[in-house]
Amino acid sequence: MKIAILGGTGPQGQGLALRFASAGVPVVLGSRDAQRAAEIAAELNAQLALPESLIEGQDNLGAVAAANEIVMLAVPYSAHDATLRSIKPLLGGKILVDLVVPLMEGDPKRVAMPVEGSATEAAQALLGEEIPVVGALHNVSAATLKHLEKAINCDILVCGNDLEAKNKVIELIKQLDVQAYNAGPAESARCIEAITPILIRLNISKAVPFTHAGIRIWAPGS
Amino acid sequence: MKIAILGGTGPQGQGLALRFASAGVPVVLGSRDAQRAAEIAAELNAQLALPESLIEGQDNLGAVAAANEIVMLAVPYSAHDATLRSIKPLLGGKILVDLVVPLMEGDPKRVAMPVEGSATEAAQALLGEEIPVVGALHNVSAATLKHLEKAINCDILVCGNDLEAKNKVIELIKQLDVQAYNAGPAESARCIEAITPILIRLNISKAVPFTHAGIRIWAPGS
Numbered sequence A, B: 001m002k003i004a005i006l007g008g009t010g011p012q013g014q015g016l017a018l019r020f021a022s023a024g025v026p027v028v029l030g031s032r033d034a035q036r037a038a039e040i041a042a043e044l045n046a047q048l049a050l051p052e053s054l055i056e057g058q059d060n061l062g063a064v065a066a067a068n069e070i071v072m073l074a075v076p077y078s079a080h081d082a083t084l085r086s087i088k089p090l091l092g093g094k095i096l097v098d099l100v101v102p103l104m105e106g107d108p109k110r111v112a113m114p115v116e117g118s119a120t121e122a123a124q125a126l127l128g129e130e131i132p133v134v135g136a137l138h139n140v141s142a143a144t145l146k147h148l149e150k151a152i153n154c155d156i157l158v159c160g161n162d163l164e165a166k167n168k169v170i171e172l173i174k175q176l177d178v179q180a181y182n183a184g185p186a187e188s189a190r191c192i193e194a195i196t197p198i199l200i201r202l203n204i205s206k207a208v209p210f211t212h213a214g215i216r217i218w219a220p221g222s
Helices: A011-022 A034-048 A060-066 A077-090 A119-127 A142-146 A163-174 A186-204 B011-022 B034-048 B060-066 B077-090 B119-127 B142-146 B163-174 B186-204
Strands: A003-006 A027-031 A055-059 A070-073 A095-098 A107-111 A133-135 A156-160 A180-182 A214-218 B003-006 B027-031 B055-059 B070-073 B095-098 B107-111 B133-135 B156-160 B180-182 B214-218
Touching: A003 A011, A003 A060, A011 A027, A011 A034, A011 A142, A027 A034, A027 A060, A034 A055, A055 A060, A060 A077, A070 A077, A070 A163, A077 A119, A095 A119, A095 A163, A107 A186, A119 A133, A119 A156, A119 A186, A133 A163, A133 A186, A156 A163, A156 A186, A163 A180, A186 A214, A186 B186, B003 B011, B003 B060, B011 B027, B011 B034, B011 B142, B027 B034, B027 B060, B034 B055, B055 B060, B060 B077, B070 B077, B070 B163, B077 B119, B095 B119, B095 B163, B107 B186, B119 B133, B119 B156, B119 B186, B133 B163, B133 B186, B156 B163, B156 B186, B163 B180, B186 B214
Parallel strands: A003 A027, A003 A070, A027 A055, A070 A095, A095 A133, A156 A180, B003 B027, B003 B070, B027 B055, B070 B095, B095 B133, B156 B180
Antiparallel strands: A133 A156, A214 B214, B133 B156
16 A cells, blocks of 8 residues: 655655655655655655655656555645545545645634635545545644654544545554544534644643643543 | 533533632522522532532523623533523623534534624624623533533633733633633634534444543644
């Protein structure tokens, strides 16, 4: 199983590549710039120093083509729709995992949701029902991902309208030693994506003693 | 400081009354039926067996009039707007704390948000800017509240457009020995209210080993 991470040269993409490769999952970073993707991949492989280099870099289309099944979209929101349109012809038989949070331009403490309700719903509308879209990994900070010596400090809420696709993504994410929960249909992304700016607000606030907050599902006895 | 809890005879209202009274905060339960409010108050006082009875019951208008400053609205969503309209003339100088989650009729695993975006925003629009509305305590289950021998298992996300009012509510909630965080403006209620049906979904799911899930803000080292 080889996964693609588009926007893979950004902080979150790099952090996820490190985590997945550490868990033994081969990753193709996708970028508009294939050269830059290859350079970042080489840096990340050097950082990991695994017996085998599990991270490679390609342009976005090459990365999608190289992925067996799962394509993660971790681009800035401003590139969300255009990237999806460009890769749509290559997504047949694959699952699009949407990590994008529609942060408000100029104010990352707020969302500016698309008319569809959320980025995940917008992606599903754009790709059509044939290509399952799963929303996940919105609330885990890049800094948290990059500190490989520490466990990831949050749970992952996963949503989407296709249960089989959602379960595959949940199983993949669990390889990162985190809990991942089925949080319902794509519509739940309206909530899940909007958790990120609340966490950003807490991280910025001087009232709170932490800088890379995540959320956890908690229950009596857990 | 005496607080009112409207819808106080429901499970969440009763649970909150027990917790606040245990923390030494006097509570007036409000209900459409003053007689029932008084009966429930007597039952809760008997359960607490404190030296002084801190819980009383009145009709909704009487409860609002009796509250010094903070009026909590914990009615079912179907009664949200009508209750607010009936108490509006008595809310001058007070803070309305909105706990209501617009769960979808017939499917508590989904929200059906009002056109304003959330119940909190709808309340603020209905009451006008003179009366500050603070959204809080949406995600704590009645069962969790009623088990007084156990600490509350979640953090409280608090939102609203009036910072002073929000800080007063945060201080009040912290008396329950829980963390309460400023999660931003009233708009954040679109996210916070929608967390509840996700928790309900997890509680119902057989895939998850708990029945009264809450959320926590978590960070490295916490």
